[in-house]
Amino acid sequence: MAFEPSPADSSARMSAGVMAGQAARGVAGIARFVLVVAATFLGLLAITFFIGRVVPIDPVLAVVGDRATAAVYEAARERMGLDRPLLVQFFSYVGDVLTGNLGQSISTGRAVVDDLGRFFPATLEMATVGILIGVALGVPMGVTAARRQGSWADQVIRVLGLLGYSVPAFWLGLVGLAVFYAGLGWVAGPGRIDIFYEGLVEPVTGIYLIDSLMAGEWEVFWNAASHLLLPASILGFFSLAYIARMTRSFMLDQLSQEYVTTARVKGVPERRVIWRHAFYPIRIQLITVIGLSYASLLEGSVMIETVFSWPGIGRYLTVALLNADMNAVLGATLVIGSVFILINKVSDVLYRILDPRARR
């Protein structure tokens, strides 16, 4: 569970970030930035293509599944154009993806694109609430730890941070279910909503919290919220661990800056010293950290969704994996990968646009 981006990720981000910074400066920069993003997407496509067509010993079998009849097998083989050169196959694959054709899922029998559209809001809802929890708790914790470096609060936050690297998400999910659902009964169990409420609210956004509010169905809202609370909190814990750790490290760096002393010399109240002088300059770095954390929550949701029977993309992916439903696997990989890349790059651009030092 790579919940935390590594420093090498950030060094890679920096080089893309420099380009993103220039993006704010001119058309050439924008073109270059688009090129970088496009190249990365092409890379993602190359990898999924490679996984789908080259790695399996029999790609046809991988797509249709080993239960397919000979006729289905032949049809698929022809449709995939496996007799053509690899490069031609790749370009037609890219064309297919760009036109939204990801093939059919053998387990649901529907077009993979439709499936993904149906399952994505659930993942989005959980990851978003998760990141909100992570930010709301992680940032103040990181600031506190930095202000009281070496205190018990700092130690607790340090241990929490290390646990974020060491606890398997799926295990924490199971323990959470045993304690808070079965043991204490504080939250609802697996799934998005009780079966009783299912279909009561017309799906508009696909995000239950929003849909139920728009329909004014408070009971549905609370039920959905109580189903969401535990899995989102567990995702939130992982982002909290990472965000608190990074906030602490940024803040320690800030608090040793001479201009923070300047503010104290001026007699500025401590609260304002911390938030206006020390924290304000790092909010942009934090946006990048939060963006990365959000992206990794989408990834982490694969495990959590499996544990909580949450009908999102992650669970769709794992079900497809177990059924060797390659089209669905690659489609889900593509969607999660794209969102991941997009969030990465966008937080880079934001960083460069918002920092007055980088603006010039």
Next chain:
Amino acid sequence: MTAPLLTIKNLTVTFPTPKGPVEVVRGISFSLGRERLGIVGESGSGKSMTGRSILKLIRPPGRVTADEMVFDGIDLMGLRERRMRELRGARISMVMQDPKFSLNPVMTVGEQIGEALQTHRPMPRRQLRARVLEMLEAVRINEPERVADLYPHEVSGGMGQRVMIAMMLIPEPDLLIADEPTSALDVSVQAQVLDIIDELVRRNGMGLILISHDLGLVARYCDRILVMNGGAIVEECAARDLDKARHPYTRGLLAAMPRMDEDREELPVLDRTAWAAT
């Protein structure tokens, strides 16, 4: 002369290290009126720590003790942090070494100067802005309107330090500590910055503590000089009597200074054995 502005008796600053506590300032005493006092010494002599301990800005694990530290009748040692904060900026202020690091990079120059005043005397925006521009003019900045809206990385070092001075003097404090205010600047603008400090300090009738490693500079801008070495004051004299200084360290520093009418082949190096015994 009436009661002194600042009296310090037996000030000690200690930092813990893996090899036990180290005293960076060792029991120094001095007093200051509305005059210009220079503190001279090499880096590590404890002169900057002295400046910061007057503002009680030594961060833990550093520790400050003193038998007495009284500013204008206020006992600084016994003062709560909250009251101390009301004093900082408003009555005692400090110009720091390098504007590149001591100005907040993501606040405009005008905001930062305004904040210094607003913290102690809340006032409407328009009035605040007028005061800021007035102050920028006082430190000889030509287009205050434009400069006020710049970020620190957009101004030169000399201008940055003038902004710093404006920021520290706008609440009209009684005592200004200038900690190596020109050592990060080009030689060409050093004199200009010091002249501005000198002019404003005289005009407002303030006390000034000028901390520097440059004996000649301190002699030129101060009335009285303290020479520090190894955390202790080794010499105290009036600026004009500097050439009569007796302590071997001071003599060594003086001898090491180049002069206009130079006829020496080589500048002497400080001979540390001369006072090491003391």
Next chain:
Amino acid sequence: MSAVRDWLLDDSPSSRLQASLGRAWRSFSALMRNPLAVAGALIIVVLIVMAVFAPWIAPHSAIGQDLANRLAPPSALHWMGTDELGRDIFSRVVYGSRITLMIVTMVAVISAPIGLLVGAVSGYFGGWTDRVLMGVTDIFLSMPKLILALAFVAALGPGIENAIIAIAITAWPVYARIARAETITFRDSEFIAAVQLQGASSVRVILRHVLPLCASSTIIRVTLDMAGIILTAAGLGFLGLGAQPPLPEWGAMISSGRNFILDQWWVATMPGFAIIAVSLGFCFLGDGLRDVLDPKQRDGR
């Protein structure tokens, strides 16, 4: 004893052996002063001992079933209870350490050299070689690792070997980045020029002079990555894509205990503690190593 110490800490070592042993000793004693690093090292030593001596440590067989005694709670006889087939969970955890150790070792042995080589070649030659290799590396870096590993396993088929390959494929780019950064810092230095003037081939320069210098930062990074590798491997096992039953892989054990989590909590919980302990061990040790070998990277994670 003190003579040995003096010899090790001699300021002017008389042989290359003395110098390198002395340096190792200094690093080692610095590491021993860091309590968390010591704790981490201890955990890893315990893991290795458990793996090597599993048959002697485990009180029961890892696969021997005892259906009469299934789902027994922790007791003096079964310290961590028994699972749904009556197997002793403690014994399975002990044997499972072999699988975990094998996975992390194999991933490190596969991915670190690949990364090092790509990075060193990229940094040493520069120009187009660099651009192409780093382009590929950056693309891999901006992909979500777990998802990528999952997709690879899906294509390769479930199993422990394929899980190792899939994780290694996603792990190498980080090391390539590190090796490249290191290589660039000393590519133009005098000693490399000296070796080149002696007529050494590029292959020889890279293998004999560039790679050894990248080793310490790579070792730190690998240690820090171990926790992530363990978690990914356990995750694959949990999803049924890694080690297959009846292998006592910790992730797979949690997966089989999943159905009993509400009533027989120990079946799924106990292997989780093993995963956490070992991951924390690698984190602690990695943090400590970084502080000792590479102080400038502190807090950079």
